[in-house]
Amino acid sequence: MDKFRIWSENEKLDREQYRAIQLERLKETVKRVYENVPYYRKKLQDSGVEPGDIKSLEDIRRIPFTVKEDFRENYPFGLFAVPTKQIVRFHASSGTTGKPTVVGYTKNDMETWKELIARIVTMVGVTDEDIAQISFGYGLFTGAFGLHQGLEHIGASVIPMSSGNTKRQIMIMKDFGSTALISTPSYALHMAEVAKEMGIDPKKDLKLKYGLFGGEGSTEAMRCELEEAWGILATENYGMSELIGPGVSGECQVLKGMHINEDHFIPEIIDPDTGEVLGEGEVGELVITTITKEALPVLRYRTGDITSLNYDKCECGRTTVRIDKIQGRSDDMLILGGVNVFPSQIEEVLLNSEGIGPHYQIKVYKQGYLDKIEVDVELADADVLESFQRLESLNQNIRERLRSILGIDAKVNLVEPRTLARFEGKAKRVIDLRGEK
Numbered sequence: 231m232d233k234f235r236i237w238s239e240n241e242k243l244d245r246e247q248y249r250a251i252q253l254e255r256l257k258e259t260v261k262r263v264y265e266n267v268p269y270y271r272k273k274l275q276d277s278g279v280e281p282g283d284i285k286s287l288e289d290i291r292r293i294p295f296t297v298k299e300d301f302r303e304n305y306p307f308g309l310f311a312v313p314t315k316q317i318v319r320f321h322a323s324s325g326t327t328g329k330p331t332v333v334g335y336t337k338n339d340m341e342t343w344k345e346l347i348a349r350i351v352t353m354v355g356v357t358d359e360d361i362a363q364i365s366f367g368y369g370l371f372t373g374a375f376g377l378h379q380g381l382e383h384i385g386a387s388v389i390p391m392s393s394g395n396t397k398r399q400i401m402i403m404k405d406f407g408s409t410a411l412i413s414t415p416s417y418a419l420h421m422a423e424v425a426k427e428m429g430i431d432p433k434k435d436l437k438l439k440y441g442l443f444g445g446e447g448s449t450e451a452m453r454c455e456l457e458e459a460w461g462i463l464a465t466e467n468y469g470m471s472e473l474i475g476p477g478v479s480g481e482c483q484v485l486k487g488m489h490i491n492e493d494h495f496i497p498e499i500i501d502p503d504t505g506e507v508l509g510e511g512e513v514g515e516l517v518i519t520t521i522t523k524e525a526l527p528v529l530r531y532r533t534g535d536i537t538s539l540n541y542d543k544c545e546c547g548r549t550t551v552r553i554d555k556i557q558g559r560s561d562d563m564l565i566l567g568g569v570n571v572f573p574s575q576i577e578e579v580l581l582n583s584e585g586i587g588p589h590y591q592i593k594v595y596k597q598g599y600l601d602k603i604e605v606d607v608e609l610a611d612a613d614v615l616e617s618f619q620r621l622e623s624l625n626q627n628i629r630e631r632l633r634s635i636l637g638i639d640a641k642v643n644l645v646e647p648r649t650l651a652r653f654e655g656k657a658k659r660v661i662d663l664r665g666e667k
Contacts (some may be wrong), residue, residue: 234547240493258521266663321375338488338524349480351380353482355463356386365392365412367394400424416656418443438461440455447556482546583624590607609647
């Protein structure tokens with residue numbers, strides 16, 4: 231049996247084959263939105279673009295960007311390209327910063343979605359022999375249902391646990407013999423803590439082999455924490471509701487970037503300030519165009535995620551372009567006294583510090599006219615609190631590393647294990663108080 235399984239032959243095409251498929255599907259998509267979505271038609275017309283103007287892949291640069299605000303302006307169904315009677319599934323974002331982002335799927339979209347998830351879970355090594363426990367919350371969020379149907383599509387057994395009730399999660403995991411865990415990385419770390427409190431060693435007493443994590447960004451240091459806690463291969467997958475949900479891209483067992491399903495999505499990297507398209511390997515904001523969606527085709531969606539693209543053939547045999555580790559989001563970048571800092575960079579420093587646990591929280595506030603930053607981070611061992619010398623040494627070490635690596639002077643508060651908030655969904659790592667009076 232091959233070490234690396236590949237679900238679809240379309241994951242192994244050459245570059246020209248991908249370009250040909252993308253151009254044909256891009257032309258069809260632009261025509262579809264122009265004819266069926268009044269908002270897009272006006273947006274294209276205002277930019278002087280008609281469907282016949284798309285003659286090469288490079289012409290995609292003539293198309294205006296789509297941003298989250300476009301979804302909010304057209305809430306709930308204004309961006310749909312089909313009548314609602316053709317929609318067989320609705321999903322939506324949480325709407326924490328405004329009206330929710332509503333998305334819909336036709337029957338064909340649902341088949342596409344299953345196929346894309348099948349590719350991603352196969353990349354990780356999951357097969358029809360596996361039992362997958364989904365610990366994402368079920369509901370309007372796309373993550374749980376998206377992965378659920380794709381896992382069933384490959385023949386895996388699915389436990390639709392949803393999030394929460396962590397002790398029961400561990401009991402089911404042990405009793406059912408779960409081999410794959412699907413959750414946010416922060417919740418997975420919390421589950422490992424609870425398992426140990428229950429007297430269960432995740433590495434010895436459970437049968438987990440794979441972790442398929444998403445819903446929030448994570449660093450390489452976080453991956454190491456997950457693998458150490460569970461004794462698994464910890465992988466990351468990427469997607470967002472506006473594009474399809476999970477299924478846009480995912481890591482294979484080589485762990486050198488997330489493979490994009492290029493026959494369904496066209497990726498670009500742009501300068502987040504100017505919108506200029508950047509070259510291969512350059513770091514910028516990820517922009518995605520969907521080219522097979524029926525219900526909700528999206529042109530040049532600005533994801534806000536900062537990364538780069540790698541077109542080299544992967545050791546796993548796939549030729550699809552890979553997204554490098556997401557460095558942060560253009561909208562969550564912290565500007566502190568003129569220094570640009572992503573929370574993920576702070577996480578990398580913390581998790582590479584000996585004696586520190588994986589849970590932390592960043593607070594940003596004003597002191598007079600100056601930006602100040604404070605980091606609360608849990609100790610791995612409460613015994614350190616009994617030694618002022620050890621505590622002070624660890625605190626100084628973290629502060630010096632933040633200063634030397636990121637150029638910021640942060641106040642560091644070392645707190646007892648299990649004192650910071652735990653999250654069943656996306657972790658809230660940053661509290662920015664600078665706008666408060």
